[in-house]
Structure formats: C-alpha cells, structure tokens
Amino acid sequence: MTPSPAVVNPPRRQPQAKDDRAMNLFSDLRDLVVETLQAMESDGALPKGLDLANVTVEPPRDPAHGDMATNAAMVLAKPAGMKPREIAEALAARLDADGRISSAEVAGPGFINLRLAPALWHGLIRGALAEGAMFGRSDLGQGRRVNVEFVSANPTGPMHVGHTRGAVFGDALARLLEFSGHDVTREYYINDGGAQVDVLARSVYERYREAHGRAPEIAEGLYPGDYLVPLGQALKDRYGDALLDRPEAEWLEPLRDFATSAMMDRIRDDLAALGVKMDVYFSEKSLYGTGRIEAALDSLEKKGLIYRGVLEPPKGKLAEDWEAREQTLFRSTAHGDDVDRPVRKADGGWTYFAPDIAYHHDKIERGYDLLIDVLGADHGGYVKRMKAAVSALSDGRVPLEVKLVQLVKLYKNGEPFKMSKRAGTFVTLRDVVEQVGADVTRFVMLTRKNDAPLDFDFDRVLEQSKDNPVFYVQYAHARICSVLRKAAEAEIACADAELQAADLAVLAHEAELALARRLAQWPRVVEVAARAGEPHRIATYLSELAAEFHGLWNRGHDEPALRFIQEGDVATSQAKIALARATGVVISAGLGILGVAPVEEMR
RNA sequence: GGCCCCGUAGCUCAACGGAUAGAGCACCGGUCUUCUAAACCGAUGGUUGCAGGUUCGAGUCCUGCCGGGGUCGCCA
Incomplete structure (x- = not known):
C-alpha cells in the first residue's frame, strides 16, 4: 500500500x-x-x-x-x-x-x-530503561488528526470472525498511529438507515409473534438467527400484545429502533470483550431528514460534479435484467474513478453511496488531516468512488486511505472449519474470544499483512510451543520477569533506576550485543510500521526479538558467563539484568501497540 | 470483459528500492545433576509465476501475459 x-x-x-x-x-x-x-x-x-x-x-x-x-x-x-x-x-x-x-x-x-562503539549500545540500553513505556514513541505524526473508521458492521446480527479481524486491525493501527504522534479518533459507522434495518425489524416482529406462541414466519430474506429470539421476548415484555396483528406501518419504526439499539449494545459488548473502545459511533440514520445528505451533494453540485445521465451497461458480464435508466450521477471519473456513480436510485431514493458521501463530508468538516477506512476485502470495488468523493469534497486537501482486510480461514485440528448459519456452525467474535481469549485472538490476527488471507487454527493458537508466536513472545517476557524475581531473591538491586546506574561495559559478548542491536531497531520498526500503516510489522519484530532473547538465554547453558544472574557478582548481574529488562520494556511496548497484555509468568 | 488484491523453500509466511532473498513447520543430527529444555544449536532446502522496462541496484516500482481470489447501477 x-x-x-x-x-x-x-x-x-x-x-x-x-x-x-x-x-x-x-x-x-x-x-x-x-x-x-x-x-x-x-x-x-x-x-x-x-x-x-x-x-x-x-x-x-x-x-x-x-x-x-x-x-x-x-x-x-x-x-x-x-x-x-x-x-x-x-x-x-x-x-x-x-x-x-x-x-x-x-x-x-x-x-x-x-x-x-560499544558505548552506544550501552547508552541505548540505559535509554530504553529511562524511557520505559515511552521508548520508541515518536512525533512522526506531529499531532495530526487522523480518523480511523473500522468495523462498521451492520447492526443486524452479531459480529463474526471476519469483523473480528477488521476490529483488531483497526484498533492496532490506531494504537500504532497514536504511539507515533498522531491524534487518533476511532470511529464506527452504524448502517442504521438502509433497507436492511427494516428487514431486521420484520425479523424481530416474527420473534415477537413467536413469544406470544404464534409460529414465526421467517420468510425468505429475513434474518433467521436465534439471536433475535430474546428480542422478541423483550418486546413482549415491553408491549404486551399491543402490536400483535397490527399493520406493519404501526410497528416498523419502533421495532427498527429497538432492534438496532439492542444489536448495537451487543456489538459494543463484543468489541469491549476484544479490548476495542470506539470514540465515536456515527449513525447513518442521523444523516436522513436533516439535510446533511442534500448539503453534501449540493457541495458536489456546486463543483459541477452532479448530473442527470444514463450509465453504460457493465461490459462482459451477464446483465439480462439491465435496462438503461436516467439517474442522478456523481462525476467520480473527474477524481480518478472508472465510471460515474449513481447517488439516487431510479425510484428517487438515495443509493447507499449518497449517505456515505455525506458521512465522509462530515468527517472532512470535523477537520481531520487524514481519513482511514478499514473495510472488508469484498468492498474493494468501492474504494475508488469513495476516494473520488473525498477528493472532490475536500478539493484534494484530505487524503483518504483505505485498508482492505482479507478473509480469516478457520481451522480446527488442522482441518478447515466451514461456517454455516444454517448448520449452526457460525463462529462469532464472542465464540472466538471465549475460546482463545482476547490477547491470543489479537496477536494471531496481527501476524499477517491486512491484505493477505489469514489462517486461524483454534488448536494451534492455544498450543504452548514455539510454533505459536503468541506463546513464544509471551514466554520471552515471562522469562525476563523470572530473572527479575530471582534477582530480587538474591538481593540484587534491580529497580530500573539502579539498573541504569550499572556499569554496562561488561556487556561485550557478541550474543549480548546482538540483542542490543535488535533493541536498537525498535524505534525504527515503529516508524516504518506507522508509515506503512502495517501493525503486523510489530508482531514480526517481536517474534524476532523473542528469538534473539531465547537464543541468548540458552547460551547460558554452555557458557555460564552469559547467564543473567552471576553468582556473587552484583555489578555484573545488574548489567546483564539491565539488558534483559530493556528487552522486557520493548516486548511490553510492542504488545501494547497490538493491544495485548504481557504475561509475567507461564502457568 | 473492466477494476482491485495475491503469487517467494515441499507447507505456512517474512523482507523500509539495497549486498549472498530470510524465519517457522516438515525431514536429518545435536543440547536438560543448569537462571523456566513450553527452549536452544546445526544441516538440508530457491530461476521470488513468465517476459520486458525504469534504476548504480528490483521479490519490491512500471507495462504485458499466466494462475488464484474479490468485485462490477436500481443490496450495504
């Protein structure tokens, strides 16, 4: 990218x-x-x-x-x-x-x-200890305001694994940009204005009828999921039988609001379970009837980018039911798109693109310097028109960057695990977090580039071996904590201030300097990752750093001089512990960017 | 057919335009009376899909092709 x-x-x-x-x-x-x-x-x-x-x-x-x-x-x-x-x-x-x-x-x-010169490495270790959690932070972003929109799952059902990857990626990207000196807003766009929330309301109505002992009629196109059953019951508690056998016009709107709100509560809870907290939930519905869509389109119209016209039929694709219609079009081709895009349907209603234009217009007006949209890869065809809209609305001042997140392929015991709503093998975010925990979920989902598909094996991610990168990195951190505990037992003073004061000149062995070299890369890795918008680089680096640490640790078997705690030599021990502690500082900071808590011991 | 993403060791994948393309798995061989062996060390393994181009230098950027996936007005 x-x-x-x-x-x-x-x-x-x-x-x-x-x-x-x-x-x-x-x-x-x-x-x-x-x-x-x-x-x-x-x-x-x-x-x-x-x-x-x-x-x-x-x-x-x-x-x-x-x-x-x-x-x-x-x-x-x-x-x-x-x-x-x-x-x-x-x-x-x-x-x-x-x-x-x-x-x-x-x-x-x-x-x-x-x-x-060795003194530079020693200075680096002291610096890492002095900066602690700040080590690697930079002012790369110079306080520029960035809006990261992610998840934005339709409020028509629980979040599934695909949403989970988008949620983890978006949040880690936000953390990475914050760590690099950006002022970040995490934002969720609630698609509560389209036809799908009417479908939701009708689906819930059937569950409401069911709660009254009627047989639900889940017609083709309605949402069949069991997760709506409790909503039917809740409606019965609230309305009694007042809505039974009433025309849709009487209940559609209240049920839509009720169901959307209930689904959003669920989604907020799911995100919280993953450790994701949004700053802004922006309602699509709030754009309707308030003149905001009209205002955004007016702004485009003033630039001469709105016109009535007829689109060419798509080439090469079967289009039996295609017929030419005059529509209101946005001249997105003036800003790099391939074809102009309709903003009004033939029936006069808005296309889904119109509120999205208004939404991005709103983000631009809120004064962000950069907009980032994290979308599922199936929305790839949508990128050019949205970039065109943002470019047109902001006269090219505000860049929109779109990060597409690829599919997650699930495995169980090495076998592909097929999801099916019908067969009840639909895997939700909640399922994943309950089975493997938020930390493991997050780390694993961040080990791959966002635009590459990801394999997620429920069994492997819980394995306690070096095949499992989460475990591997956490184990390194646990070993470091163990060293500090042992040092305390041996009455070696090893608070960070005391470690900084240690004479580090004894750190001269190649294996020790190799670890210091790796630590020195940390600020650079953060910078490169932030510039590319690729949090997986942090995960990759942490694995390399952990490997370097495990390597040094094990050399202590053959060469006792490389052990962190040197019996009867407090000064040397402190120097070596300073190196270990600096490694712990970086692992902890790196995990922090991924939103993963470091563990102090493995049990 | 148009557009977007991907193609790197047998497998899963790294690599900010830099030097002899790196890890892990698998396979083979070593290391526990030891600060945590849940780990480490070594060996084997490559025409980076193909062909051009830009560059002092290309897995990386550009063009064309091959293969896989996604997507293509009146769903979001």
Whole structure:
C-alpha cells in the first residue's frame, strides 16, 4: 500500500533539533552521515547543493556487514558526477574518525558498513530503561488528526470472525498511529438507515409473534438467527400484545429502533470483550431528514460534479435484467474513478453511496488531516468512488486511505472449519474470544499483512510451543520477569533506576550485543510500521526479538558467563539484568501497540 | 470483459528500492545433576509465476501475459 503523503511527509520542515526522548540510533547515525556529507560539501570534497533525501542508514541483513550501513555514496554518485567508491572512501574516512564509530568500511558497490562503539549500545540500553513505556514513541505524526473508521458492521446480527479481524486491525493501527504522534479518533459507522434495518425489524416482529406462541414466519430474506429470539421476548415484555396483528406501518419504526439499539449494545459488548473502545459511533440514520445528505451533494453540485445521465451497461458480464435508466450521477471519473456513480436510485431514493458521501463530508468538516477506512476485502470495488468523493469534497486537501482486510480461514485440528448459519456452525467474535481469549485472538490476527488471507487454527493458537508466536513472545517476557524475581531473591538491586546506574561495559559478548542491536531497531520498526500503516510489522519484530532473547538465554547453558544472574557478582548481574529488562520494556511496548497484555509468568 | 488484491523453500509466511532473498513447520543430527529444555544449536532446502522496462541496484516500482481470489447501477 502506498504510504499516505499525510503520514509520510510532515507539512512543516523536518526538525533539526532532535527530541532527546526519542532514542533512535538509526536516526542519530543518519544525522551524523548527513552532517559529514554537508561538511564535505563545504570544503569541496563534494559538489554543493546535493539532494540528501535518499541517503539512508539501515541495518544490514547480514550481520557480517556490521551494525548499520549507508547507501550515501551510491545515491550521490550520479548527481555528484563521481564514482561511488571515491565518495565512499572519503566519507568512510571521516566517519571512522568520529568517536561513535568503531569502524567504517567500504563494501560491495559502495556501501559503507559501520560498526558502533560499544558505548552506544550501552547508552541505548540505559535509554530504553529511562524511557520505559515511552521508548520508541515518536512525533512522526506531529499531532495530526487522523480518523480511523473500522468495523462498521451492520447492526443486524452479531459480529463474526471476519469483523473480528477488521476490529483488531483497526484498533492496532490506531494504537500504532497514536504511539507515533498522531491524534487518533476511532470511529464506527452504524448502517442504521438502509433497507436492511427494516428487514431486521420484520425479523424481530416474527420473534415477537413467536413469544406470544404464534409460529414465526421467517420468510425468505429475513434474518433467521436465534439471536433475535430474546428480542422478541423483550418486546413482549415491553408491549404486551399491543402490536400483535397490527399493520406493519404501526410497528416498523419502533421495532427498527429497538432492534438496532439492542444489536448495537451487543456489538459494543463484543468489541469491549476484544479490548476495542470506539470514540465515536456515527449513525447513518442521523444523516436522513436533516439535510446533511442534500448539503453534501449540493457541495458536489456546486463543483459541477452532479448530473442527470444514463450509465453504460457493465461490459462482459451477464446483465439480462439491465435496462438503461436516467439517474442522478456523481462525476467520480473527474477524481480518478472508472465510471460515474449513481447517488439516487431510479425510484428517487438515495443509493447507499449518497449517505456515505455525506458521512465522509462530515468527517472532512470535523477537520481531520487524514481519513482511514478499514473495510472488508469484498468492498474493494468501492474504494475508488469513495476516494473520488473525498477528493472532490475536500478539493484534494484530505487524503483518504483505505485498508482492505482479507478473509480469516478457520481451522480446527488442522482441518478447515466451514461456517454455516444454517448448520449452526457460525463462529462469532464472542465464540472466538471465549475460546482463545482476547490477547491470543489479537496477536494471531496481527501476524499477517491486512491484505493477505489469514489462517486461524483454534488448536494451534492455544498450543504452548514455539510454533505459536503468541506463546513464544509471551514466554520471552515471562522469562525476563523470572530473572527479575530471582534477582530480587538474591538481593540484587534491580529497580530500573539502579539498573541504569550499572556499569554496562561488561556487556561485550557478541550474543549480548546482538540483542542490543535488535533493541536498537525498535524505534525504527515503529516508524516504518506507522508509515506503512502495517501493525503486523510489530508482531514480526517481536517474534524476532523473542528469538534473539531465547537464543541468548540458552547460551547460558554452555557458557555460564552469559547467564543473567552471576553468582556473587552484583555489578555484573545488574548489567546483564539491565539488558534483559530493556528487552522486557520493548516486548511490553510492542504488545501494547497490538493491544495485548504481557504475561509475567507461564502457568 | 473492466477494476482491485495475491503469487517467494515441499507447507505456512517474512523482507523500509539495497549486498549472498530470510524465519517457522516438515525431514536429518545435536543440547536438560543448569537462571523456566513450553527452549536452544546445526544441516538440508530457491530461476521470488513468465517476459520486458525504469534504476548504480528490483521479490519490491512500471507495462504485458499466466494462475488464484474479490468485485462490477436500481443490496450495504
């Protein structure tokens, strides 16, 4: 997904003065490289006025290539009219002279591989302990206001597993953006204005009749689910037999309101069980009869984007019942859509698109800098027209980013698990949370990219083995907590303040530095994930971090010097515990972005 | 047919335009009188669907094709 410009490019200049709170070795080193390049410009080693925007400092994939690598020489070779190695040699020599760099070597086509002085790693660990839960936070978003609309399930039934993934993804995305300095509103659009809520009301009416001992007539097209039975009973309690055998006109509206409200209560409860709390529930119905739809369309009309016309029939598709009709159309093609879209049906009523235009109009007027819609993948065909509408309504000022969330494929014991409303094997959000818990549900649903399908095996996600990423990460955290408990028993002072004061120079072993290197990536991982709008990167990173930690832990078997607690050596123990504790801080922060609570022990 | 998403090891999947494409599973071989072995270490495994293009550099960006899924006025 193309990163949204509003997220990527701050409207103001890049701040030169860094936030001291943001302990980010990669941006620190990039600053060093950029300053060095600027110095080279001013003393003639490089031509002046080079664009340094594409200069990056990144972790190399191969640890043999050092701690960090910069592409500066290759990026600048062409504009500077010099050979990459020529620039690289000169830059490497200057970087090598800096106290923070222990070595700078030119490699490959012109990479400069940097090794950092151990003191930087030690500073990083101290910084992580000092910042605690703040470690990795940034002001990337510079307080820009972002509206994340997600779930928005129709209030006609309970939420199922597909909604669950959207809910978890949207909430984690919101947390990720908050962690990165955005001001986020979580919002749910209640589709309570369309024909489907009339169907809901009629379905509930049958359950009401059933509650009076009549046989319910669940006609084709009505919602057959048992979940409506209690609503029928509740209606009987409220209305007695006053609505029995009455014409629909008398009961449709009150039943619609009653049923919608009851369903929304249920949905709110389900979301709460998952740990999702919305800031705003926006009612579609509130757009009707208030002139808001008309106002939004007027706004488009003033821009010359509304007209009466006849659409071409869809090409290549069987369209037996298609007949040409004049409709009121939105000229969405003027804003990148493939065809213009109807906003009024042939019978004069609004299409579903019209209130959606009004809804997004409302969001724009509320002053957001960025709108994000999280939708099911089956709504993919809807993206272009909505982007066109937002672009037209805001005159291109407010970007709309749409995140499509793919299907969840359920498995039980490795066998595909088919859902069927009829067979009663319909899996609801509530079912999932009750069987595996909110934390496991959330983590597993965030291990895959949003636009890739996800396998969810009820048995595997509860397995206590390294095959299960939730367990694996949690186990690392539990081990760290265990170290701290053992240290306390051994009367080693290990409050964060005491650990920060420890002399970390003893942390010099490759396995320890490898873990520190991984910790140093944390702020960078958060930034990359936030820019891409991809919370799964956090989950992937946590698995890698946990693997690094488990690896170090187990090396303690063969090399007692690598154990975190060193018998009879408080100072060394404190240094090693500081490393473990810093790892715990990051795991905890990462799980926090995913909305998962870290565990302190496994039982 | 148009549009959107996906295609990477036998399987499930990672990879911010960077170097020799990485993990886990499966298969093979090691490590518990030990701070939690619910873990770790090692070996095997690749024409990143195909063909072009852009770039110093492409799994990643562009074009075309092949395969899978979704979607296509008067449902939401």
